[in-house]
Amino acid sequence: MALNHYVTLGNSGLRVSPFCLGAMTFGEDWGWGSSVAESEAIIARFLERGGNFIDTANVYTKGHSEKIIGDVIGRDRSRRDRIVIATKFFGNLYPGDPNGGGAGRKAIAAACEQSLRRLQTDYIDLYWMHCWDKFTPIEETMRALDDLVQAGKVRYLGFSDTPAWKVSQAQTIVRFRGWTPLVALQVEYSLLERTIEGELIPMALELGLGVTPWSPLRSGALSGKYTRANAGQVKADRGERVTTLLDDRGYAIIDELIRIGRALNVSAASVALAWVQGRPGVASTIIGARRLDQLEQNLAALDVTLTPDQVAGLDTLSAPTLNFPANFLKAANGFMHGGATVNGEPSAVWPLMPKGDADRY
Numbered sequence: 001m002a003l004n005h006y007v008t009l010g011n012s013g014l015r016v017s018p019f020c021l022g023a024m025t026f027g028e029d030w031g032w033g034s035s036v037a038e039s040e041a042i043i044a045r046f047l048e049r050g051g052n053f054i055d056t057a058n059v060y061t062k063g064h065s066e067k068i069i070g071d072v073i074g075r076d077r078s079r080r081d082r083i084v085i086a087t088k089f090f091g092n093l094y095p096g097d098p099n100g101g102g103a104g105r106k107a108i109a110a111a112c113e114q115s116l117r118r119l120q121t122d123y124i125d126l127y128w129m130h131c132w133d134k135f136t137p138i139e140e141t142m143r144a145l146d147d148l149v150q151a152g153k154v155r156y157l158g159f160s161d162t163p164a165w166k167v168s169q170a171q172t173i174v175r176f177r178g179w180t181p182l183v184a185l186q187v188e189y190s191l192l193e194r195t196i197e198g199e200l201i202p203m204a205l206e207l208g209l210g211v212t213p214w215s216p217l218r219s220g221a222l223s224g225k226y227t228r229a230n231a232g233q234v235k236a237d238r239g240e241r242v243t244t245l246l247d248d249r250g251y252a253i254i255d256e257l258i259r260i261g262r263a264l265n266v267s268a269a270s271v272a273l274a275w276v277q278g279r280p281g282v283a284s285t286i287i288g289a290r291r292l293d294q295l296e297q298n299l300a301a302l303d304v305t306l307t308p309d310q311v312a313g314l315d316t317l318s319a320p321t322l323n324f325p326a327n328f329l330k331a332a333n334g335f336m337h338g339g340a341t342v343n344g345e346p347s348a349v350w351p352l353m354p355k356g357d358a359d360r361y
Helices: 036-048 060-074 105-119 138-150 164-177 200-207 248-264 268-277 292-303 308-317 328-337
Strands: 019-022 053-055 084-089 124-129 154-160 182-188 210-214 285-288
Touching: 019 036, 019 292, 036 060, 036 292, 060 084, 060 105, 084 105, 105 124, 105 138, 124 138, 124 182, 138 154, 138 164, 164 182, 164 200, 182 200, 200 210, 248 268, 248 308, 268 285, 268 292, 268 308, 285 292
Parallel strands: 019 053, 019 285, 053 084, 084 124, 124 154, 154 182, 182 210, 210 285
Antiparallel strands: none
16 A cells, blocks of 8 residues: 555545654644654654645644644645645633633634644644534534535544444434534554444444544554563653553553564554554554654555454454453344344354244244
């Protein structure tokens, strides 16, 4: 796969590159991240390789991330129209202002105008709700977003970090009312975080939402930097987001990534990224990079093809514990089909099935 082998995002006609450039580290305003010059170099290299999808948020590096993207892309209209820019609302940049964040109409309208100004553009290609706002009726949020689309300020809509039942409610409401539907879902997904496979991924497949995973390397835990051999010796930049997962299960996954990487002559990170990008429902995986060499290392994953056995091995080691009724439903085929094969899926005979005439009563 190449970066310029584009895919349509969910049930839409929006073409995006299979890797999306995450811009959370653009700017050093949080005390870490990429300098302006390094950020600009990363963007330039990503575009040169054929990438066309960049993801940011109004709160990333206190708004500086959007400004950097605007300086490189927004002010050049011929370049701007060739690039898919995604940003998010919800985060609050104004301490003490209860309407400075969230998903109410006032907050959404203001956040959109501010993002347009920083991005130096008159439209946002994909506008994400960053998190679920439990204080705002979802009808208000979706109508406000539809108004932005009708005004030409936004092209497509998506949700990030929101429960499956709330996303489903929103999508059902807009379908019935003729408002703009959601086309994408942004959620954390990696070999160390697979619980979205219980509800969110099946929902996305059912409702036509393209999945764009964030943190596919779990904040670097799957980069190959942390191994059993150096356990406790390498400082984790993201603290407990990494260290809490460096247990027997985590190291077993890392060991397998390293083993597969050596067999394929690629990095452990490339194997981890290739696994995520190959999951059902995944459209474009969000990759982050603080340095140009990190970007190149991540893009190398596009050249990795995992064998079925390699995928199966990783699947087994990283198998998540899912919420009810996920495990209960594993027996549904036998309960339903009584040993018959349907749509290519065989079933075991339910042990409590009648052995003779089921109509004898």
